Amino acid sequence: MSTSTVRCPFCLSDKEAEAPVCPTCNRETEIPESLRKEHEDLIRMRDRLRDELAEKEARLNSRRRRTGKNPDADGA
Numbered sequence: 700m701s702t703s704t705v706r707c708p709f710c711l712s713d714k715e716a717e718a719p720v721c722p723t724c725n726r727e728t729e730i731p732e733s734l735r736k737e738h739e740d741l742i743r744m745r746d747r748l749r750d751e752l753a754e755k756e757a758r759l760n761s762r763r764r765r766t767g768k769n770p771d772a773d774g775a
């Protein structure tokens with residue numbers, strides 16, 4: 700007999716491959732293909748937004764450095 704184990708995607712502990720629910724965190728590890736695909740799409744979208752944000756922050760920081768003053772401390 701052989702018991703193959705897989706890693707639970709949620710708590711990252713080993714569980715039996717045949718068990719539909721992780722014994723450690725009690726979550727279902729059988730994820731429908733459609734959901735898995737949607738998840739991948741969301742991660743890609745998140746990474747893209749993260750890159751965009753980093754780029755905009757970098758641009759903003761270089762602009763602040765150029766003007767040499769903090770626009771938040773613009774006491775009139």
Ligand SMILES: [Zn+2]
Binds near residue numbers: 708710711722723725
């Ligand atoms: Zn788990």
